Amino acid sequence: MKNREKFLAIELWWEIPLALLSFIFFKSVRFSLRTLVNIATNSNKKKVYKWLVFSAELLEKPLVLPSLLTTGPRWNPHAIAAGAGPFEIVESLAIEISSCVASAKSWSIGIYKFPEAKAVKYIASDGSNSQEQWHKLTLEPGKYTLGLRYYNWYNEVNLPAVKVDSNLIINAESVDGNNVNNYFQNLTARDNLFYRSLNYYIFTILVCQERLPQEWVRKEYLPVGDPNNEFIYGFIYKNYSLSLKLNSLLLANYDVYLTIYNRSSLPIIYSQINSEKYTSPVIETDGFYLLRLRSKSNLGNKLFERNWISTELLQQISGK
Numbered sequence: 001m002k003n004r005e006k007f008l009a010i011e012l013w014w015e016i017p018l019a020l021l022s023f024i025f026f027k028s029v030r031f032s033l034r035t036l037v038n039i040a041t042n043s044n045k046k047k048v049y050k051w052l053v054f055s056a057e058l059l060e061k062p063l064v065l066p067s068l069l070t071t072g073p074r075w076n077p078h079a080i081a082a083g084a085g086p087f088e089i090v091e092s093l094a095i096e097i098s099s100c101v102a103s104a105k106s107w108s109i110g111i112y113k114f115p116e117a118k119a120v121k122y123i124a125s126d127g128s129n130s131q132e133q134w135h136k137l138t139l140e141p142g143k144y145t146l147g148l149r150y151y152n153w154y155n156e157v158n159l160p161a162v163k164v165d166s167n168l169i170i171n172a173e174s175v176d177g178n179n180v181n182n183y184f185q186n187l188t189a190r191d192n193l194f195y196r197s198l199n200y201y202i203f204t205i206l207v208c209q210e211r212l213p214q215e216w217v218r219k220e221y222l223p224v225g226d227p228n229n230e231f232i233y234g235f236i237y238k239n240y241s242l243s244l245k246l247n248s249l250l251l252a253n254y255d256v257y258l259t260i261y262n263r264s265s266l267p268i269i270y271s272q273i274n275s276e277k278y279t280s281p282v283i284e285t286d287g288f289y290l291l292r293l294r295s296k297s298n299l300g301n302k303l304f305e306r307n308w309i310s311t312e313l314l315q316q317i318s319g320k
Contacts (some may be wrong), residue, residue: 012207019204026198030070033063034115041086041114041143049169051148051159054081056183065190069198069265071117072147072224074290077184077270078257080104080153080177085145086114090165093144094136095123099160099172104150106255106294108228109160114143117224124228126295134163149226151255151294153177188266199265206235206288221290230293230304235286236260236313242280242289243312244273250293250308251276257292282316 052058059065068075093111100107108124123135150157157177162170202221209217218225221233236242246256251274258278260269262285269280291311293304 019201022200080150094163096160105152110147195264232291247308
């Protein structure tokens, strides 16, 4: 890898200025999109709320893909995802988690302040009472959105009903769990210069992360990262593979999901890892990876240990 690192040191002379421009562009586009959504929300007097399932149909709507690439840009191809809101809450929010329990082995719901997308609460399968029908939360007055994730879902998938201040605002609805995530197969076909410019800086800050504040890097890479997961991430070079070694304790206690992204932050490889050794296919572009480690149950004091997993980049020599 030394040859690639030596060349990258030269590349950084122009990579860093381009990354700075990308960072400014990302923040500007995100601010503009949030402003537009806020204006549209305030002007819509007759509000009808429902879950918006991440699907090919949803991505055909104007500005949805740019919004996703500036709000939660590290796509999760391993879960059925849906969002709801924003809606005004005076005092309380209640979610029919019995639908979640019946739909997936593992699930989580994030409650986010709108429009800043700041997480304020999370409900998850390993921290909830599975016998409970409704889970009620008391919140500060304001506008909120919801983000739902179903992992290892069952044949019958239903999104939960939602109450705001004791009023039912979203009815439960069914989802086609067999086909809803098919859009990931063609997502990279929508790549273009605009999307590349939005997330171009991420590769550069990951390369330079040892010289940068770690918490800042994490927030840029995982702006809405689920706290119920452990995350391991880094960059990957063109013509390299990612090699993983996993401790048996990790596989016994966690579901391990790998996603590799191109520089537009679109997923190009994604897989659940079930073996102690794994080597990815050769990556045809510079990019970055994300390992989501999701506990199989409430581990109590059996906390994750970083030495349970090791990562290595392997250069693939052409002709072999």
